[in-house]
Amino acid sequence: MTDAAGPMLAADGTPLKRSLARALRRQKLRALLLIAPLLIFVLVTFVVPIANMLFRSVENQIVSETLPETIQSLDGWNAEAGGIPDEDVFTKLYIDLFIAEEQKLHTRLGTRLNYEQTGASSMFRKTGRAVGRFDTDTYTDGFVDANGDWEDPAAWASLMADAGARAALPLTARSWDRWKAVFDAEGKELKKRNLEDFLFTALYTDLNAGGDAAHAMVQSAKPVAEGLAQVSLIDAFKEADKKWGEPEIWQTLTLYSPNYTPGYFLNSVDLERTLDGPKVKPENEQIYITLFGRTLWMSLVITGCCIHLGYPVAWLLANLPASKANLLLILVLLPFWTSLLVRTSAWKVMLQQQGVINDVLVFLGLVDDASRLIMINNQFGTIVAMTHILLPFMILPMYSVMQTIPPSYLRAAKSLGATNWTAFWRVYFPQSVPGIGAGSILVFILAIGYYITPEIVGGTKGVFISNRIAYHISSSLNWGLAAALGTILLAVVLLLYWAYDKIVGIDNVKLG
Amino acid sequence: MKLTKTLLASTALTVAGVGAVSADGHMASDMTLVSWGGAYQSSQQKAYVEPYIANNGGVSAVWDESSAEAVAKLRAMNEASNVTWDVVDVVAADAIRLCDEGLALEIDPDEQLAAAPDGTSASDDFGDLLVSDCFIPQIVYSTTFGYRTDLVNGTPDSICAVFDTAAYPGKRSLEKRPINNMEWALYCDGVAKDDIYDVLATPEGQQQALDKLDTIKGDVIWWSAGADTPQLLADGEVIMGSTYNGRLFSAIEEQNQPIGMLWDMQVFDLDGWIIPTGLSPEREARALDFVKFATDTQRLADQAKYISYGPARLSSAPLVGKHADLGIEMAPHMPTDPNNAANTLLYNYEFWADYRDDIDAKFQAWLAQ
Numbered sequence: 001m002t003d004a005a006g007p008m009l010a011a012d013g014t015p016l017k018r019s020l021a022r023a024l025r026r027q028k029l030r031a032l033l034l035i036a037p038l039l040i041f042v043l044v045t046f047v048v049p050i051a052n053m054l055f056r057s058v059e060n061q062i063v064s065e066t067l068p069e070t071i072q073s074l075d076g077w078n079a080e081a082g083g084i085p086d087e088d089v090f091t092k093l094y095i096d097l098f099i100a101e102e103q104k105l106h107t108r109l110g111t112r113l114n115y116e117q118t119g120a121s122s123m124f125r126k127t128g129r130a131v132g133r134f135d136t137d138t139y140t141d142g143f144v145d146a147n148g149d150w151e152d153p154a155a156w157a158s159l160m161a162d163a164g165a166r167a168a169l170p171l172t173a174r175s176w177d178r179w180k181a182v183f184d185a186e187g188k189e190l191k192k193r194n195l196e197d198f199l200f201t202a203l204y205t206d207l208n209a210g211g212d213a214a215h216a217m218v219q220s221a222k223p224v225a226e227g228l229a230q231v232s233l234i235d236a237f238k239e240a241d242k243k244w245g246e247p248e249i250w251q252t253l254t255l256y257s258p259n260y261t262p263g264y265f266l267n268s269v270d271l272e273r274t275l276d277g278p279k280v281k282p283e284n285e286q287i288y289i290t291l292f293g294r295t296l297w298m299s300l301v302i303t304g305c306c307i308h309l310g311y312p313v314a315w316l317l318a319n320l321p322a323s324k325a326n327l328l329l330i331l332v333l334l335p336f337w338t339s340l341l342v343r344t345s346a347w348k349v350m351l352q353q354q355g356v357i358n359d360v361l362v363f364l365g366l367v368d369d370a371s372r373l374i375m376i377n378n379q380f381g382t383i384v385a386m387t388h389i390l391l392p393f394m395i396l397p398m399y400s401v402m403q404t405i406p407p408s409y410l411r412a413a414k415s416l417g418a419t420n421w422t423a424f425w426r427v428y429f430p431q432s433v434p435g436i437g438a439g440s441i442l443v444f445i446l447a448i449g450y451y452i453t454p455e456i457v458g459g460t461k462g463v464f465i466s467n468r469i470a471y472h473i474s475s476s477l478n479w480g481l482a483a484a485l486g487t488i489l490l491a492v493v494l495l496l497y498w499a500y501d502k503i504v505g506i507d508n509v510k511l512g
Numbered sequence: 513m514k515l516t517k518t519l520l521a522s523t524a525l526t527v528a529g530v531g532a533v534s535a536d537g538h539m540a541s542d543m544t545l546v547s548w549g550g551a552y553q554s555s556q557q558k559a560y561v562e563p564y565i566a567n568n569g570g571v572s573a574v575w576d577e578s579s580a581e582a583v584a585k586l587r588a589m590n591e592a593s594n595v596t597w598d599v600v601d602v603v604a605a606d607a608i609r610l611c612d613e614g615l616a617l618e619i620d621p622d623e624q625l626a627a628a629p630d631g632t633s634a635s636d637d638f639g640d641l642l643v644s645d646c647f648i649p650q651i652v653y654s655t656t657f658g659y660r661t662d663l664v665n666g667t668p669d670s671i672c673a674v675f676d677t678a679a680y681p682g683k684r685s686l687e688k689r690p691i692n693n694m695e696w697a698l699y700c701d702g703v704a705k706d707d708i709y710d711v712l713a714t715p716e717g718q719q720q721a722l723d724k725l726d727t728i729k730g731d732v733i734w735w736s737a738g739a740d741t742p743q744l745l746a747d748g749e750v751i752m753g754s755t756y757n758g759r760l761f762s763a764i765e766e767q768n769q770p771i772g773m774l775w776d777m778q779v780f781d782l783d784g785w786i787i788p789t790g791l792s793p794e795r796e797a798r799a800l801d802f803v804k805f806a807t808d809t810q811r812l813a814d815q816a817k818y819i820s821y822g823p824a825r826l827s828s829a830p831l832v833g834k835h836a837d838l839g840i841e842m843a844p845h846m847p848t849d850p851n852n853a854a855n856t857l858l859y860n861y862e863f864w865a866d867y868r869d870d871i872d873a874k875f876q877a878w879l880a881q
Contacts, residue, residue, distance in 0.1 A: 103614075104614040105614075107611075107612035107613070107614075108612065108613055108614065110612070111609070111612055111613065114865075114866065114869060115869055118866055118867055118869070118870040119866045119867075120866075121612075121865045121866050122862050122865060122866045125612065125865075284719070284722075284874050284877055284878065285873045285874055285877050286877055287873065287876050287877040287880055290880055291880065352747065352749050353683075353749055354747050354748045354749055355747075377733055377734075455736065459733070459734065460688075460734060460879040460880060461880070463880075468876070473584055474580075474581045474583075474584040475584075476868070476869060476872065477583060477584060477587065477609070478869070
């Protein structure tokens with residue numbers, strides 16, 4: 001064969017290489033189609049929700065969606081100077097909050113910002129109630145007195161359809177569009193009484209900024225706007241809540257205006273965002289690093305306990321006659337068939353100070369009645385209860401690996417002069433390592449994510465990071481922070497898995 | 513063929529069913545009620561749901577015991593646009609949060625709730641207890657202390673007994689959250705009752721409260737479920753502990769445990785109904801109809817036959833009678849009884865809405881130390 005002979009051809013005349021590739025591709029496609037239902041199922045029910053949840057750890061659109069005008073006009077404002085913005089920004093805030101209040105979004109934003117600045121929650125709730133009563137009705141009355149068309153929604157609509165007027169009154173046009181969209185979305189009609197003061201405030205602002213159009217309504221309003229004294233919205237806001245006059249809320253708004261924020265991640269490693277970049281939180285608020293460290297450390301201890309307790313049991317299981325081994329296996333599996341809560345509560349009954357173990361110790365005279373042992377509501381309790389609960393996950397992989405080790409190897413080692421220990425350590429143990437590896441990975445990863453058991457028996461020192469995640473999901477409702485903590489936990493597990501692969505090798509893990 | 517027929521038949525049945533429902537005053541016939549389980553939920557079942565079903569044939573109600581996670585679950589349901597609950601029992605603080613997030617329906621008390629028998633409007637009858645636009649108050653409960661009468665010396669009559677480990681040695685159980693504990697700590701550290709929240713709003717005040725709690729930290733078992741303290745008291749694991757007054761009532765009167773009530777500085781809180789937003793008009797109408805019935809004067813008084821929580825209406829108080837099974841007068845066991853309410857605190861909703869995240873971070877960091 002030489003190159004000159006050309007490529008090898010298949011029976012139908014196409015080059016063999018291409019024909020083979022096509023056949024393989026078809027095969028792959030068929031395989032893919034076969035697993036497609038499972039793949040789609042896993043994607044839809046597992047990957048997508050998790051990705052969605054993790055995405056919340058950076059998501060922060062709520063600020064710019066609720067206060068679009070304010071955020072835009074804060075763009076050029078210098079937060080570091082430590083003052084408060086000017087009247088223009090407050091006008092935008094007034095318009096944004098008025099629209100947000102109608103949609104009941106302002107309290108949601110308050111809740112969001114309260115995670116970053118204490119007091120924001122009541123600030124937005126109070127201000128939301130107050131915006132409808134600001135003194136801006138002088139604008140409304142002034143414009144309506146000059147031209148009755150201003151209190152006619154149809155006249156507004158036709159004015160806002162006029163390109164010239166829109167260009168002259170940009171803020172009014174934008175506010176009108178948003179206001180109308182709110183009513184359209186609810187399927188309601190914008191009525192006369194819905195022409196609220198904030199629309200006229202926008203109009204006043206536009207006209208005094210030099211906006212001018214040939215439209216009759218604009219012409220009638222122009223002199224009114226020039227004649228009317230400006231209502232100080234800074235004062236109005238300060239009256240609603242004096243914190244609007246302090247720099248903190250404005251710094252927080254500036255820091256959290258982008259659509260995506262690293263804030264939740266910083267919080268979950270005990271840092272906080274400031275104008276000068278990330279800063280370590282005060283010592284009396286640091287908790288997450290401690291909890292991450294404790295979770296990893298205690299999970300390692302639990303894994304270690306499971307290895308030491310599980311290995312002899314797995315060895316017995318693998319080496320006893322089948323009838324006895326089956327009975328033992330049922331005993332190992334029995335806890336699986338009992339509810340997790342029942343098992344954990346049982347440990348409570350056993351370990352508490354007036355519990356079974358202490359009672360027995362006192363009865364035997366080993367412990368004085370006044371100094372009963374504290375074995376629960378601390379790390380010891382968590383380790384005992386979790387070791388018990390996770391033990392089957394260690395025993396089963398070990399057992400299935402040990403079953404495949406031929407007993408003749410041990411006998412051969414001994415017949416060649418090895419002591420019992422040498423035979424075990426040099427011959428048997430190395431062959432059982434893959435089982436230990438598999439069991440350890442299972443137990444460790446399960447332990448890291450546990451939360452019910454530590455919650456019940458862990459007291460204050462035996463709780464895990466998952467308890468904080470659960471707290472933020474169901475109690476504080478700070479889902480962003482919960483997502484960030486979850487993402488970090490996931491990253492740590494993946495990192496440890498990678499390290500395990502590098503050090504021990506994942507090929508060394510066997511489930512049987 | 514058979515499958516097609518079955519499908520057709522079931523579709524026809526469903527259509528007929530829906531038709532029947534809309535004929536019946538445009539109200540859904542199934543309700544999912546959410547509550548806390550246990551004795552409290554069964555008091556609601558007996559006082560509200562059974563009479564309601566007796567009056568409205570064909571209506572059925574199922575319970576979901578998820579009130580503890582109601583806010584998180586409702587938020588998730590709302591995001592999925594599939595709200596499966598019709599009426600939800602929540603504490604007032606959660607009602608405020610649900611209202612803030614737009615997850616609960618706003619209620620006009622005078623339009624949508626029953627007036628008192630003497631004609632007093634619902635808004636006057638409930639008075640200050642209408643703490644949120646979405647909240648329909650049901651009961652006043654309190655978080656207070658119980659102690660083992662056989663394990664402590666004498667009868668403690670001040671909240672500060674909790675912090676006095678010399679006079680009352682032994683373990684105490686406190687809730688694993690800052691709310692209430694911080695107030696009690698400051699009060700027993702000499703802060704005047706009226707100043708508690710002003711002090712607690714400052715970092716120094718928060719530290720002062722934690723320092724006070726620190727003096728008993730080694731003697732505290734922290735609880736997270738209301739049933740923990742009665743159990744810990746019954747086992748003798750703790751000599752005194754905080755929990756909801758109704759839990760202590762049932763431990764004392766129904767289970768005859770040697771437990772005494774320490775009413776001093778009990779913290780009043782409210783519990784009531786909310787109706788989720790995003791229900792179909794039929795379900796919303798049914799939910800409103802049920803809530804109107806379940807919070808009228810007689811029904812609220814009836815609930816007190818089964819559990820020792822005070823009815824939220826002024827007009828219900830005179831109607832409170834005897835316990836349905838035990839036959840004892842319920843009035844002296846109510847947290848609102850003048851003998852019990854000599855020194856009380858009212859849960860400060862606005863303060864905790866603002867400071868909850870901040871103080872909780874410090875509290876948890878302190879716990880973990």
